[in-house]
Amino acid sequence: MRMHIPDGFLDAKTAIASGVFSAAGLGTALRHTRRHLHSREIPLIGLTAAFIFVAQMLNFPVAGGTSGHLIGATLAVVLLGPSVAVIVMSSVLIIQALIFADVGLFELGANIFNMALVAPLCSFIVYRIIRKIFQDNRGQLFAASVASWCATIIAAVVCAGELVWSGTAQWNVVFPAMVGIHAFIGIGEALITMLVLAAIGNTRPELLEDKSRSNSGKEQKAVLLYGILIILGLLIFVVPFASKLPDGLERVAKTFGFENKAIENQSFSAPLKNYRFYGFELSETSSILAGIIGAGSVFVFLFVLSRVIVPKSKNGMNSKTPPL
Amino acid sequence: MDHSMRHDFLDRFSRLDSPIHRLPSALKLSFAFALILLVILVPIHVWWVSGILIVLLLIFFVSSKIPWRFVAARLLFLEPFVLGVAVMALFQHDGLTIFLRIVIKSSLCLLTMILLSNTTPFTEILSFIRRIGIPALLVTILALTYRYLFVLIDEAARFRRARNSRTFSSHRTKVWMSLASIIGQLFIRSTERSERIYSAMISRGWK
Numbered sequence: 001m002r003m004h005i006p007d008g009f010l011d012a013k014t015a016i017a018s019g020v021f022s023a024a025g026l027g028t029a030l031r032h033t034r035r036h037l038h039s040r041e042i043p044l045i046g047l048t049a050a051f052i053f054v055a056q057m058l059n060f061p062v063a064g065g066t067s068g069h070l071i072g073a074t075l076a077v078v079l080l081g082p083s084v085a086v087i088v089m090s091s092v093l094i095i096q097a098l099i100f101a102d103v104g105l106f107e108l109g110a111n112i113f114n115m116a117l118v119a120p121l122c123s124f125i126v127y128r129i130i131r132k133i134f135q136d137n138r139g140q141l142f143a144a145s146v147a148s149w150c151a152t153i154i155a156a157v158v159c160a161g162e163l164v165w166s167g168t169a170q171w172n173v174v175f176p177a178m179v180g181i182h183a184f185i186g187i188g189e190a191l192i193t194m195l196v197l198a199a200i201g202n203t204r205p206e207l208l209e210d211k212s213r214s215n216s217g218k219e220q221k222a223v224l225l226y227g228i229l230i231i232l233g234l235l236i237f238v239v240p241f242a243s244k245l246p247d248g249l250e251r252v253a254k255t256f257g258f259e260n261k262a263i264e265n266q267s268f269s270a271p272l273k274n275y276r277f278y279g280f281e282l283s284e285t286s287s288i289l290a291g292i293i294g295a296g297s298v299f300v301f302l303f304v305l306s307r308v309i310v311p312k313s314k315n316g317m318n319s320k321t322p323p324l
Numbered sequence: 325m326d327h328s329m330r331h332d333f334l335d336r337f338s339r340l341d342s343p344i345h346r347l348p349s350a351l352k353l354s355f356a357f358a359l360i361l362l363v364i365l366v367p368i369h370v371w372w373v374s375g376i377l378i379v380l381l382l383i384f385f386v387s388s389k390i391p392w393r394f395v396a397a398r399l400l401f402l403e404p405f406v407l408g409v410a411v412m413a414l415f416q417h418d419g420l421t422i423f424l425r426i427v428i429k430s431s432l433c434l435l436t437m438i439l440l441s442n443t444t445p446f447t448e449i450l451s452f453i454r455r456i457g458i459p460a461l462l463v464t465i466l467a468l469t470y471r472y473l474f475v476l477i478d479e480a481a482r483f484r485r486a487r488n489s490r491t492f493s494s495h496r497t498k499v500w501m502s503l504a505s506i507i508g509q510l511f512i513r514s515t516e517r518s519e520r521i522y523s524a525m526i527s528r529g530w531k
Binding site for chain 2 (some may be wrong): 005007033040042051091094100102105129163172202207
């Protein structure tokens with residue numbers, strides 16, 4: 001399962017709302033690029049989009065014959081800054097929609113919102129916060145990997161919200177399924193992002209220097225705008241369902257006016273309440289606790305791994321990289 | 325494995341010659357989008373609309389001379405993505421109906437897009453979206469992405485071939501490390517290539 005939403009899954013209101021948000025976000029990124037970046041960067045943006053597209057086609061073997069691949073939002077943010085990452089990820093999705101057909105054309109707005117706005121901005125914020133604490137280049141790998149894990153999950157949550165708002169599926173099924181699966185997909189994304197950054201750092205460490213263009217005051221304005229768009233999106237797509245987490249079903253039923261049908265069919269819907277999705281019942285507190293423990297162990301794992309991948313001796317010369 | 329890395333699988337038949345290929349691209353694009361809108365907005369149980377859409381798509385498919393094997397293979401390749409998301413619709417009241425509705429709608433849209441992308445060269449799609457007001461900067465970036473997509477796919481295929489002919493281990497950790505270094509090298513070469521492209525663009529008068 002991936003986060004790509006094909007055509008036919010969202011209704012008109014969700015597609016149009018997310019389309020408006022994505023158009024505003026992509027417009028902001030383009031305006032920022034036109035005003036503040038040298039025209040030399042334009043071929044680089046196009047080539048990076050092609051690079052992400054190709055990187056997404058390389059399959060990493062996971063257990064049991066399955067495989068996963070890079071999504072690349074965080075990689076783009078770390079290498080080129082948030083605004084360029086928004087353009088790069090949008091271009092990848094547009095080309096996938098127009099010639100590859102695995103991204104819905106009508107759902108393009110929603111897909112751009114999830115993977116080209118929410119994912120890069122979330123990565124950028126997490127990356128910057130962790131980068132302030134861990135300033136050496138191993139800290140950079142750690143920050144990038146945690147950022148990609150968080151971005152994957154948050155994008156999945158927004159995607160779940162869009163599916164629920166369209167009446168395609170129900171929150172108490174989609175939310176645990178999407179978060180559960182993407183917690184693992186996110187670990188893969190974090191590992192690949194970390195390994196790729198380490199590989200780039202081995203040959204061309206200067207490409208990993210936190211670029212001045214990412215911390216310029218000009219970019220702050222664009223980032224603030226993306227933030228506002230994403231908060232608006234979350235308010236519409238996610239909060240109405242999440243705020244009543246245990247009663248997601250009732251909420252959805254009310255929204256779509258089939259609550260009476262749901263009551264008639266109590267015997268069918270009851271087993272799904274309170275996250276009995278994986279065969280055992282989770283109360284709200286215990287699922288939050290499980291979430292915290294899970295996230296904590298992922299952070300520790302990624303932290304240890306970032307120390308293992310870059311041995312300390314290689315750390316000497318570049319250790320005073322200034323924070324982003 | 326390397327055979328799947330050939331780059332012409334993307335829009336292999338977009339430059340064929342057929343009545344459909346000769347139609348103006350603006351017409352094809354607007355028509356495809358209208359078709360997708362219809363599929364999504366008209367409830368599936370309005371059978372005559374769905375029927376007309378399916379007949380129309382079949383007419384286009386037959387007159388476009390695209391081999392049916394290719395279209396079937398593309399559909400089969402993309403269908404798991406549809407089913408993967410659609411399966412979550414099953415867990416609700418009347419889930420099976422919603423599931424079937426989504427799968428049918430999605431497949432019709434997929435078919436439309438496969439036919440569109442294989443009857444219309446991407447450059448014509450780009451000039452159309454430029455005309456309807458998509459910013460020139462985005463269109464330039466999309467054109468560059470599309471142009472160098474094939475170059476990078478070939479480059480990645482060469483990396484893989486080189487790795488496969490030198491490594492004999494299928495240990496998962498090693499595979500991950502080498503794939504990561506392939507991706508890293510791909511990025512480094514992309515940045516270097518982009519500098520050369522910029523010089524070439526400048527020397528040909530691009531502002």
